[in-house]
Amino acid sequence: MSVASASFLIFAASQVGTPGPANMALMATGARYGLRAAWPFVAGVALGKQLIIWPIGLGLMELATSYPAVFSALKYISAAYILWLAWKVANLRLNTTDAQDRAPGFLAGLIVHPLNPKAWAMITAGFTNFVAPGTPPLEATAIIALCLLTCQIVLHPVWTSAGAFIAARVAGTGAERTLMRILAALTVASVLFVLFGGGTP
Numbered sequence: 001m002s003v004a005s006a007s008f009l010i011f012a013a014s015q016v017g018t019p020g021p022a023n024m025a026l027m028a029t030g031a032r033y034g035l036r037a038a039w040p041f042v043a044g045v046a047l048g049k050q051l052i053i054w055p056i057g058l059g060l061m062e063l064a065t066s067y068p069a070v071f072s073a074l075k076y077i078s079a080a081y082i083l084w085l086a087w088k089v090a091n092l093r094l095n096t097t098d099a100q101d102r103a104p105g106f107l108a109g110l111i112v113h114p115l116n117p118k119a120w121a122m123i124t125a126g127f128t129n130f131v132a133p134g135t136p137p138l139e140a141t142a143i144i145a146l147c148l149l150t151c152q153i154v155l156h157p158v159w160t161s162a163g164a165f166i167a168a169r170v171a172g173t174g175a176e177r178t179l180m181r182i183l184a185a186l187t188v189a190s191v192l193f194v195l196f197g198g199g200t201p
Contacts, residue, residue, distance in 0.1 A: 002135035003143045008126055009151070016151040018183045020085070020118040023159045030163025033103040038160050044109020046152040049123075050145060051114050056123050057141030068133065075128035081121040083188060090184035123148070 017023075022045055029038045063070055113119040123144070131140045170176045 002132050003140055004130045004132075005143055005147060008130040008144065009147050011126065011130070012122075012147050012151045013155070014186055014189075015082070015118075015122045016148065017155045017158075018186060019180070021116045022112050022119065023156075025112055026156055026159040027163040027166060029103060030160035031166070032163075035157060035161040037103040040106040041104045041109040042156050042160055044106040045112045046109075046149065046156055048110040048113040049119055049148055049152065051110070052119055052123055053145045053148060054141055056120070057127055057144055058137045062137060065134070072128070074124055078121045078125040078128065081117070082125065085118055085121070086184040086188045090181050 026038070026042065026045060029041055035042075126144050126148075127140065131144070170179060
């Protein structure tokens with residue numbers, strides 16, 4: 001296949017489902033306002049990633065054709081960043097103490113991923129590791145975009161609706177540290193799978 005869709009879905013789920021700026025914002029919003037009030041924000045976060053996917057996909061596919069060495073280097077640079085992020089996740093502590101008067105809306109959610117370095121690294125890793133050289137850019141980008149949107153539709157509401165539960169029962173306890181370490185380990189495992197476990201088509 002031109003795009004290793006099944007492998008990418010596993011990678012995407014591990015990334016979309018683990019802590020990062022977007023999920024922390026979703027969790028905090030859910031903790032403060034609940035899923036119903038946060039829906040516009042959730043929708044904005046999900047669609048905001050598309051603002052990154054299409055420019056990166058179309059540009060990177062052209063870059064890969066002309067400069068394959070750069071394409072290969074990007075794979076390891078993005079993987080290194082995600083490994084560094086995993087270390088940050090392992091030491092992350094939940095914090096939902098910053099209250100707002102009203103839930104953030106759609107436009108606030110739309111800019112979350114364009115300002116999120118994890119999203120840029122994850123999408124770059126997706127194109128550089130799961131797309132075969134020579135794949136038409138439009139085809140590759142459409143598949144990557146659909147896979148990520150599917151994961152977001154499922155997982156973003158989970159983070160949002162679980163915000164209040166996690167904040168009330170996990171934050172500040174020993175279980176919080178264990179949870180963060182497990183999520184960090186899953187992130188590391190996903191990167192190792194990409195580099196050495198057949199993540200490329």
